[in-house]
Amino acid sequence: MEQSEGVSKKAPQSEPSSKRQLDFGGVSMSSGSSGVLAGSQLRPVVQQLPMKPVVVQTPPITQSLLMQMQAQAQVSHRPAKPESPKARPRQNPEVKDGTPKKQKQCNCKHSRCLKLYCECFASGIYCDGCNCVHCHNNVENEPARREAVESTLERNPNAFRPKIASSPHGTRDNREEAGEVVILAKHNKGCHCKKSGCLKKYCECFQANILCSENCRCMDCKNYEGSEERQALFHGDHANNIAFMHQAANAAITGAIGSSGYGPPVFKKRKGQELFFGSTAKDSSIQRHPQFQQTNFAGGAAPSSLPSNPDSGVSNCAPVGPSKSYRSLLEGLVQPADLKELCSVLVVYTGETGKIIEDRNAMEKEAEDHKENSLTSSNQERCRSQREFDAERSVIVDRSSASQTEKVIPAESSSDGADVSNGRPMSPGTLALMCDEQDTVFAASQSGVIGHGDNTSSQLPQGEGLTETYVEQERIILTKFRDCLNKLITLGQIKERKCSTMAQTESEDQIDGPSNTTANGSTGTTNHQGLFNNGVAAHSTLPPVSMVPRTINLASVSAASNNNNLQSSIPYTAENGTSKQ
DNA sequence: GAGTTTGAAACT
C-alpha cells in the first residue's frame, strides 16, 4: 500500500505539530499563501494574489460615485473566501451557515502528507492536529518534507501556486449569492469533472465558488452563469431576491462593467473542440459544456426565454441554444477601461469648469480693478492675467491630453491574456477624481500655477471662489455622470427591446445560425464612442476624448436604434490613431 | 461511522 516516495520513511507518526507556516528554503510562507516554494525554485505568487480595489481617501460627494465605478473597474477578484488562509479551494475552511470554521485537518493515511493529496501539504502548512497517519509534514520530518516539496515542484512548478486566479478579463462584479460572494476568478487548470455536474464540492471550481471557465474540461457542466441547476442550488428565494434586488439596483453600473469574462464565458476553442454547433469533436463540447454553445456572436441570435428567472429580465442577445445562460444587457457595452475613460472625461470637465470659473472671477476682478483704477494703466496687469489664463489653459489641456494618452495604454490590456488591468493602478486621470490630494491639484490648477513653478502668494483664489469652484465642479461631474447612466439605461432598454424582437424572430426561424445582425463589423465596433464623452467635445474646447473601441459592441444597439443619439462618430481611436469603422 | 463516489494527483 505504501508507495515508495523518494522520501526517507521515518518512524510513522502523526503527532500534531504546530500548524504554522512553513519555511521553504528560507522563505517563510504563511498559511494564507500557497506559494510554497523550495529553495531556488521560489517564485512570486503575488501576481496571482487577488488585488484589492484601490483604497482611496474619502473624497467629496462626487467621488463616491466614481469610487463605485472604480470598484467595479478594479479587480473584483477576491478569493472565494477571503478569510481563508489557504488559497487552494480544498483548503478553504469549511464554511457552513456562513460561519467559517476552523481550518480543516487532513486525514491522510497513505501519502504521509507529503503529496498534494494532502491539503495541508498542498497549502504549505504543517499538519497540526490532523487525523493523518504516518505524517511527515511536520518539523520533525523537515528533510523529507523538503524533498517532497522539491519533488512536487519538479513535477509541477506551479504545484503550490493558487489554483484560482483572476480571470483574464477579470472584471465581473461581485455578486451576492446565497450570502456568499461569487468570485469571478477562474481555475487555472480548470476542473475535469464528469459526473458531478460541477455542482458538488468534488469540483474544485464549485468548491472555490467560482464558475467553470474555458480552462475546464468538465462534462455536463452546470456551474455556469445562468445555470438553472446552479441557481437552484444557490438561489433560495430569499437569496434570490437579494441578489436580484442588488443587481437591479446596480444595473446601470454593475451589469455593464467589464463583463467580458462574465457569464457563460466565451470559451476559447480547445483542442479537438469546436465551438460551433455541429461540432465533430468526439467528446462533444455540447455535452461537456452546454453553455459553450453560446458562442460569441454578439447578439447573433436572441435568447430563448428564461421564464421564472429573475435574471431573465436582462437576458442577453446570445445565440439560441440549450444554454440557459444570460448576460447583462449592458454586458460588453462598458469595459473597465471605459470607466477610466469616463473618469478622464470628468477630470477634463472639472478642469474646464475650474478654468471657466477662474476666467469669470478674473474678469470680475479685472472689472473691479478697472473701475478703481480706470485711469491707471492696467495694461500690465491685464497682460499678466492673460498670461496666467493662457498658462492655465495650457495646463488644463495638458492634463486632458495626459488623460487621453493615459487611457490608451490600459485599453490594450482588456484583451485576452493575463490581464493585469484589474490590478493596475488607476490612471492619473482617474486618481484625479478619486483622491483628496487631487483637490489640491485642482485648486492649484485653477490658480494657474501648476507646472509653472510660479509659487507666488496668489496661488489660490479667494476662499469663496474655491468653494464655488468645487460646487461647480461637482455639479458638472454629477450631471455628466448622470447623463452617462441615463445613456446606459437607454442602451439597456434598446438592447432589451432588440433582444425581445430577435427572440420572437428566432423562435420562428431558429437554426439558421447567427443572424449577423451584430456581428457586422462595419457597425459593430464603433458606436460605443460617445457613450461617456460625446458631450465633452461640444462643451469644451478640448478635443473629444474618444472611447477606446476595444471590444465594446453596440452594434446590436445601434442596429436596433440607428437614430439613437448615443452614436457618434469616432474621430480616431486612441489605440491606433486610426478611425475605426 | 462505514461504505461509496468522485476527481485531482501521481504514475505508467
Next chain:
DNA sequence: CAGTTTCAAACTC
C-alpha cells in the same frame, strides 16, 4: 499526452 492507479475529500446511507 492519454490511460490507469492512487489517494483523500465529499457524499450517502
